[in-house]
Amino acid sequence: MEYKKLAIVGELGAGKTQLVSTLSEISPFETEVESTIDIGKQFTTVGIDYGRIRLDEQTALGLYGVPGQERYSFLWEMVSKSIWGLVILFKYAEHADMANLDHLLSFFEPGQRKTPCVIALSHIENAGAEQVEDLVEEIQTVLKAHQLVAPVIEVDNRAKDSAINLLYTLTAISQY
Amino acid sequence: MSTTNVDIDDNAGLLDAIQSLCADHREITLISLCTLDGFSIKSFATKEMGMEADKVAAIASSLCAISNSSSIQFTEEEFDITIIESKGGNTLFCRTNYRGTDCVVTISARTKLSLAQARFVLRRFSDVVADLP
Numbered sequence: 033m034e035y036k037k038l039a040i041v042g043e044l045g046a047g048k049t050q051l052v053s054t055l056s057e058i059s060p061f062e063t064e065v066e067s068t069i070d071i072g073k074q075f076t077t078v079g080i081d082y083g084r085i086r087l088d089e090q091t092a093l094g095l096y097g098v099p100g101q102e103r104y105s106f107l108w109e110m111v112s113k114s115i116w117g118l119v120i121l122f123k124y125a126e127h128a129d130m131a132n133l134d135h136l137l138s139f140f141e142p143g144q145r146k147t148p149c150v151i152a153l154s155h156i157e158n159a160g161a162e163q164v165e166d167l168v169e170e171i172q173t174v175l176k177a178h179q180l181v182a183p184v185i186e187v188d189n190r191a192k193d194s195a196i197n198l199l200y201t202l203t204a205i206s207q208y
Numbered sequence: 209m210s211t212t213n214v215d216i217d218d219n220a221g222l223l224d225a226i227q228s229l230c231a232d233h234r235e236i237t238l239i240s241l242c243t244l245d246g247f248s249i250k251s252f253a254t255k256e257m258g259m260e261a262d263k264v265a266a267i268a269s270s271l272c273a274i275s276n277s278s279s280i281q282f283t284e285e286e287f288d289i290t291i292i293e294s295k296g297g298n299t300l301f302c303r304t305n306y307r308g309t310d311c312v313v314t315i316s317a318r319t320k321l322s323l324a325q326a327r328f329v330l331r332r333f334s335d336v337v338a339d340l341p
Contacts, residue, residue, distance in 0.1 A: 079273035208273035
């Protein structure tokens with residue numbers, strides 16, 4: 033069995049644990065704790081969430097969810113080694129944290145390392161179409177600065193079809 | 209940068225407890241109290257250690273969360289203490305409660321402080337923190 037690694041990194045409240053849980057075929061290893069700040073939900077990831085999904089009979093994908101805040105960068109180092117793909121979960125908010133996205137791209141260097149990368153927008157049900165367009169444009173500007181061509185797609189972390197669509201996209205990118 | 213809602217300014221009692229522990233055990237190189245979600249409340253580190261408080265807090269919260277999930281998977285019980293042993297010293301983590309908030313205590317000490325002593329010191333300190341008004 034070939035084993036591949038997918039890193040799922042995202043800011044506070046973006047839905048990393050939910051995405052790992054939705055995709056995983058095994059009971060996921062979760063490291064959520066109660067948040068002491070208002071992030072729109074009760075729990076937040078502070079360690080590595082782990083799950084696994086079979087891509088085909090010969091290939092399994094390990095799902096590693098890690099916090100996106102810079103102070104957890106020691107965890108990025110742990111998961112960044114020999115990753116097959118990278119999902120950056122981006123939570124829709126009025127004031128999107130582009131600096132953090134920039135920082136993540138600088139660290140993981142998906143362009144230079146030729147790592148298939150997808151920017152997944154979560155919680156967009158809180159936004160209008162125009163706001164989503166503006167956000168995508170802002171994200172594309174950051175991607176361009178990193179000379180990275182990566183799809184920016186909407187995801188519902190709770191919906192299996194939506195989460196699987198992310199994997200299809202990554203698989204498609206990896207073939208080019 | 210995000211900050212915790214826990215009151216981290218009015219903590220004279222905590223500071224006294226840390227100072228007292230350091231005075232009693234010169235082998236201690238690091239003491240940290242942070243929230244379970246990785247925000248530093250108070251920390252002390254020797255100059256030689258030179259660790260940033262927010263990084264210590266992030267590491268402590270991660271290790272505790274991983275330890276707890278591992279413990280539940282393996283023994284169906286919550287974790288008690290996590291110990292990292294090295295030639296340079298030992299680092300211990302345990303949970304406590306500070307003014308109604310679940311927290312993590314981290315103590316790092318040179319090997320002159322035996323593991324048994326370090327465990328005892330950690331336990332006692334976490335009890336002191338939990339009893340602070």
